[in-house]
Amino acid sequence: MTPASHYSLLVVDDEPDLRTLYELTLLREGYDVETAATVEDAWSRLRDRTYSAVITDMRLPDGTGLDLLRRLEDSGRREKAIMITAFGSPENAVEALKAGAYDYLTKPVDLKQFRAVVASALGRPSAAPPPGVAASSAVPAPASTRGSVRTAAPAVVVTNSSGTIDRMAGTSATMQHVRSMIEKVGRSMAPVLVQGESGTGKELVARSIHELSGRRAQPFIAVNCGAIPEQLLEAEFFGYRKGAFTGAAEDREGFFQAARGGTLFLDEIGDLPLSMQSKLLRVIQERAVRPVGAVAETPVDVRIVSATHKDLGSEVQGGRFRQDLFYRLNVIQIRVPALRERLEDLPQICDRLLARIAQDADVWPPPRLTQAALAHLGRYPFPGNVRELENLLHRAVALSGGEWIDVVDLALPHAVFNEVPPPEPEPVAALAPIAPTPVEPAMPVPAAAPVEAPAVPLPNDLAAYLDAVERDILIRALERHRFNRTAAGASLGLSLRQMRYRMARLGVLVAEHGVAVESDEG
Numbered sequence: 001m002t003p004a005s006h007y008s009l010l011v012v013d014d015e016p017d018l019r020t021l022y023e024l025t026l027l028r029e030g031y032d033v034e035t036a037a038t039v040e041d042a043w044s045r046l047r048d049r050t051y052s053a054v055i056t057d058m059r060l061p062d063g064t065g066l067d068l069l070r071r072l073e074d075s076g077r078r079e080k081a082i083m084i085t086a087f088g089s090p091e092n093a094v095e096a097l098k099a100g101a102y103d104y105l106t107k108p109v110d111l112k113q114f115r116a117v118v119a120s121a122l123g124r125p126s127a128a129p130p131p132g133v134a135a136s137s138a139v140p141a142p143a144s145t146r147g148s149v150r151t152a153a154p155a156v157v158v159t160n161s162s163g164t165i166d167r168m169a170g171t172s173a174t175m176q177h178v179r180s181m182i183e184k185v186g187r188s189m190a191p192v193l194v195q196g197e198s199g200t201g202k203e204l205v206a207r208s209i210h211e212l213s214g215r216r217a218q219p220f221i222a223v224n225c226g227a228i229p230e231q232l233l234e235a236e237f238f239g240y241r242k243g244a245f246t247g248a249a250e251d252r253e254g255f256f257q258a259a260r261g262g263t264l265f266l267d268e269i270g271d272l273p274l275s276m277q278s279k280l281l282r283v284i285q286e287r288a289v290r291p292v293g294a295v296a297e298t299p300v301d302v303r304i305v306s307a308t309h310k311d312l313g314s315e316v317q318g319g320r321f322r323q324d325l326f327y328r329l330n331v332i333q334i335r336v337p338a339l340r341e342r343l344e345d346l347p348q349i350c351d352r353l354l355a356r357i358a359q360d361a362d363v364w365p366p367p368r369l370t371q372a373a374l375a376h377l378g379r380y381p382f383p384g385n386v387r388e389l390e391n392l393l394h395r396a397v398a399l400s401g402g403e404w405i406d407v408v409d410l411a412l413p414h415a416v417f418n419e420v421p422p423p424e425p426e427p428v429a430a431l432a433p434i435a436p437t438p439v440e441p442a443m444p445v446p447a448a449a450p451v452e453a454p455a456v457p458l459p460n461d462l463a464a465y466l467d468a469v470e471r472d473i474l475i476r477a478l479e480r481h482r483f484n485r486t487a488a489g490a491s492l493g494l495s496l497r498q499m500r501y502r503m504a505r506l507g508v509l510v511a512e513h514g515v516a517v518e519s520d521e522g
Helices: 016-028 039-048 065-074 090-098 111-122 173-185 202-211 230-238 274-286 312-317 323-329 343-360 371-378 385-400 462-480 485-491 496-506
Strands: 008-012 032-036 053-057 080-085 103-106 156-159 192-195 220-224 263-267 303-308 332-335 508-511 514-517
Touching: 008 016, 008 039, 016 032, 016 111, 032 039, 039 053, 039 065, 053 065, 053 111, 065 080, 065 090, 080 111, 090 103, 103 111, 173 202, 173 332, 192 202, 202 220, 202 263, 202 303, 230 274, 274 323, 312 323, 343 371, 343 385, 462 485, 462 496, 462 508, 485 496, 496 508
Parallel strands: 008 032, 008 053, 053 080, 080 103, 192 303, 192 332, 220 263, 263 303
Antiparallel strands: 156 220, 508 514
């Protein structure tokens, strides 16, 4: 382990008391610490030397912590950045994470949490392990669950594999965007929500994020939230103490403890019941878990990556998913496209899958698809996405028994193929001409006069007209969301700050029993 003295930190805060508090806390941990009070002061120090990390307050006399983050980003600096924001301003935290911050803390800062986040950013052990756990146990999961192969229990997977992003075949624009997003978010601690249909490779995206992060040497724990019985969720997630319930013969760690220092991937997060959602929210906020039967909480250092095939925004509106948990998880969203949306990647995906199947089956050279078979696959909608394609190719390799896979080896269900235009009819031999039957000329029908739409009068004051339209939209959104400004703004694609600004500009007030509009005359 690298000594703490090898790490240099820059603390930026305009309040002398807080600056001194942070400095003393970090000096006790053995770090080399320098301080600054403004953005320009901090930047002048950054020009002179390189630091391991920068810890900055959001509000500074000559700008914001975001300004400093953007300078670090534009200059290609490698310092990890930790943002300290005012309590109750999640939009600032989200903005900081999107700007490249490793993590954020809210005021008043908990010093234990402060030390843990700094240690995590620097890749150092954050705290002494909880009682009963050896300090050297990097992966506390049982040996049977290690490696990159799924175990008999489908709810959890542990892996330390490498090169996962290389398995994401395809050069389409959508896949290039997915790879770009993975590379951007891999270095931060920002929570990521992976959205996509079943079988699109959401877990592959989560593993790639883990492997591109500073946590790559630590465990990756994949949990299928829909595969765990509801009565066992708390014990499986947070662990339990001996004697906590009938059958608890010994202490056992949960998924959060097993992922210590690494990444916890919560697949199908939308399947969690509401009661478990509230407990998960507390763990994410407090960065600590309380095992079943325990009295005290245990600090945990994990990064959360979640995934779902559901529209969580609609689930929130329907009352099936907590809005506050949704905002915590959905800091950065990566949408994985369905296979039918990127069929131009089909040849590369098939080649990659056939090579892997052949390697597993000890077949060489790998079978290849004929042009007819590839065209046949291109007309299939793939409701099961890449997972279904892999199963089809497994079966085709077994059925073909040769070097080439043809249409007959694919055995696709014809009923679900995409519509194909019918072939042109064959030309019919000309018959002898038939004399035309005389027909009386039809009476001419006068054409109907075109009906002109009534002209919409132009507004005399365009700005006032647009303000009235915007005011009406804001009022309807507030009424629909029971006057919750955060939810109303989110439904319109606005942050809480943007919503407040527009309401203030247009004189829209949330009164005790509804929405009021402030008069321009008063």
